[in-house]
Amino acid sequence: MIKRTLTALLIISQAYLGFSQSSKNINLLSNLTFPSSRGDLNDIWGIKIGLNEYALVGLQGGVSIVDVTNATNPVEVFYAPGANSIWRDLKTWDNHVFITNETSGGLMIIDLNALPGTLTAANVTNYTGSTYPFQSAHNLYIDENGICYVFGADNGVGGAIMLDLSVNPKAPIELGRYNSFYLHDGVVRGDTLWGAAVNDGFFIVVDVSNKTAPVNMASRTTSSSFTHNIWFSDDGQTVYTTDEVSNAFIDAYDVSNLTNITFLDKIQSNPGQNVIPHNAHFMNDYVITSYYRDGVVIHDVSDPSNMIEVGHYDTSPAFSGNGFNGAWGTYPWLPSGNLLVSDIENGLFVLGPNYVRAAYLEGNITNSVTSAALDNVLVEIVTTNITATSNLIGDYKTGIADAGTYDVIYSKFGFFPDTLFNVALTSGITTIRNVQLEPMVNFTLQGQVLENGTNNPIANAQVKIENSQFSTTVTTDVNGNFAVSNFIATTYEVSIAHWGHENICLSNQMLNSTGNPYTYTLNVGYYDDFDFDLGWTTSTLNNPTSGFWERDIPVGTFLQSIPSNPGNDIPTDCGNQAYVTGNGGGGAGSDDIDGGTVILTSPIFDLSSQTDPYVHFSRWFFNAGGSGSPDDSMVVILSNGTTTARIDYADANTPNFSTWVSKSIKISNFLTSTNTMQLIVKATDEGQGHIAEAGFDGFFVIDSAAVSVAENTLKNNINIYPNPFNDVLNITIDYSEFTILKAEIYDITGKLKQTQTVLNQSKLQIKTNYSAGIYFIRIYGDDVLLKTEKVIRF
DSSP states (O other), rough: OBBBBBOSSOOOOOGTTTOOOOSSSSEEEEEEEEOGGGGGGEEEEEEEETTEEEEEEEETTTEEEEEEESSSOOOOEEEEEEESSSOEEEEETTEEEEEEEESSSSSEEEOOOTSSSSSGGEEEEOOOOSOOSSSSSSSEETTSSSEEEEEESSSSSOOOHHHOOOTTTTEEEEEEOOOOSOEEEEEEETTEEEEEEEETTEEEEEEEESSTTTEEEEEEEETTEEEEEEEEEETTEEEEEOSSSOOOOEEEEEEESSSSOEEEEEESSTSSOOOOOOEEEEETTTTEOOOOOOOOOEEEEETTTTTTEEEEEOSSOOOOOOSSSSSEEEOOOTOOOOOEEEEEOOOOOOOEOOOOOOOOEEEEEEEETTTTTTOOOOOTTTSOOOOOOOOOTEEEEESSSEEEEEEEEEEOTTEOOOOEEEEETTTTOOOOOEEEEOOOEEEEEEEEEEEETTOOOOOOOOEEEEEEEEEEEEOTTSSSSSEEEOOEEEEEEEEEEEEEBEEEEEEEEOOGGGGEEEEEEBBBSSOOOSHHHSEEEEEEESSOOOOEEEEEEOOOEETEEEEESOOOOOTTSSSSOOEEEOOOOTTTSSSSBBSSSSEEEEOOOOTOOOSSEEEEEEEEEEEEOOOOOOEEEEEEEEESSSSSEEEEEEEEEEESSSSSEEEEGGGGGGSOOOOOOOEEEEEOOOOOHHHHHHEEEEEEEEETTTOOOOOOOOOOOEEESSSSSEEEEEEEOOOOOOEEEEEEETTSSSSSEEEEEEEEEEEEEOOOOOOSSSEEEEEEEEEHHHEEEEEEOO
16 A cells, blocks of 8 residues: 655644644644645545544645544545635545535545555546536535535525435435525434525524425524534534634524524634634534634533533634634544644644533622622633623623632622632532622713813713723713713723814723813814714715725724735724724625725815815725726715815725825815815725725824924834823934934924924933823924824823
């Protein structure tokens, strides 16, 4: 028998140098990489034949059969080239492996009966159907009776083609077709099919007892409405799903009564990091999930209403957060207990899992005065990152992989926190702790917003007051007054905005009854970081179907690791929101601009009294993918009520592609300033096939008669940091020949706040005691203006 040994890296592969490996209760046994000519990996399956265990590995160019009997020394024993496809899925029946792909060739079948002897090309056949012909399909599942369900084929709507493999695995017999919904994935037991209708955002339950006439029985929308994968528990009472989008969850549902499918729990591997889950499988009351950039994750689901992570191994430490890299698939059912993982970039991993049971903590939380149930109480297991919150009836459930003794903190805004010390948590055991929290005394917060300089009240100003546990936004009345009842004295962030005035954002503000009423002043001017809705409007032209302007926290998307939709707003403004074209996450083309123009229009602003106004903004544009040259565009237009002018343009050839670009535009170069100015942003998809995304943030106008905003082209590297800053601002310049280095700081009105000079030095440190807000700093070298930059003091 001829064996071809590839590169088996037992501890650390070259791809891992410089990256820390994150793991818990899972050990690396080996890592096998493949020739780059075969492309990236996709799904994986496993099988035992005789005394040997094999990994069945899908690659872009074909299928690899790897002997993993010696888990520390995997050896490839056969490679079957196939249609080139990013997607390939594999399942087994009667010592045959069946493979789908999304390109051509139908169902590849490899007869494995010769193993551990030699396999040849003669062992490989293809099946493309007759009554239900197909060339491509996304996935497949083979039930306990040898019935193969081919999902997402190019036949009908792509539901499920049903084939009998039990008579002759090499000659499937067509039994029927399910054609109600496109199914991306699915599992079947007995006469019940559980299908992931990804495009419809739900899983569907189908009676397939009559293969020629399947009947829909029930459906349930999943938590992120993009149902990619579904798997059932051994007893058939619970199903687990994943949604293949950024920041999605593994969901658990009680399906014991199909007329009342009940949501039980959802969990993430890395909350807040926008990681995408891929495929989840059930084994022995564990769910084992390939979790893209987080690798493989194991959850104890002994209690499916309280899923607890008990193991993980990051196969892809070079990647994190949102994106389609890392672990594609996993196979946990080898008799040895070893875990197989296919990593898209890094190859086959053979892992040794230690399956431990979670130590559970549950209880009920009430008000100590009224005995009423308390919802949304934060429960924290000290020295860990484990948290939970109580539900509407005060119940909470949580747990941890590591048994031991812990302190547990219970906290809710408006109540004094309580800590339980030395709570013993035991593996496989549920510990009950009920808690009562004492309410704090509240008061009515009062305040007023005035115009700086005139002290005139500002009506309809928006005031946001928030901290990690509380957030409210109120609007001032005609006298500029606002009030918040049932207010708790503590530290808050305060942000105030009004069109026609400069926003302010203040950090670490202690608000209590002693300080009532609080007074805030806003400078006259125009500034919008889109943390508030100040009246910008959206519209369309030529009926685009997606990618509409949204004011939101940007959710990043990627096209081949290049950001398409931004993953954040600009870092130098208040808040974290911006306008973006579609913000649904997922793939690069999931919510981009399609088939028309999306338009963003500012409220009217008055510049008639300004001498030499400049308009500032930051814009994002991305245009790529598809066939041919990308031809989409983004245009920024300024209007004075009678005349319009294009002041900025971006397309696929514009420099600083796929990043926030700051622009400063001298208005008089284009038109005359009036009291009816408007800014209009248009982003256009000129035709189908290319991905187009746009973003807009950080709008403000200043008069250069007060503060020069001329752009400087000096190529020396001038660094101003940190920004935002608190008390100290640092300036460094990589140029040693200036005798005098000087910094001037102006407020938003153009008033000089501070000047500081150093001789024969390349670093300048400025200590400030200004109020929080926006400032401009001008850097001079030997009286030559080198740089002007906006900075924010918090």
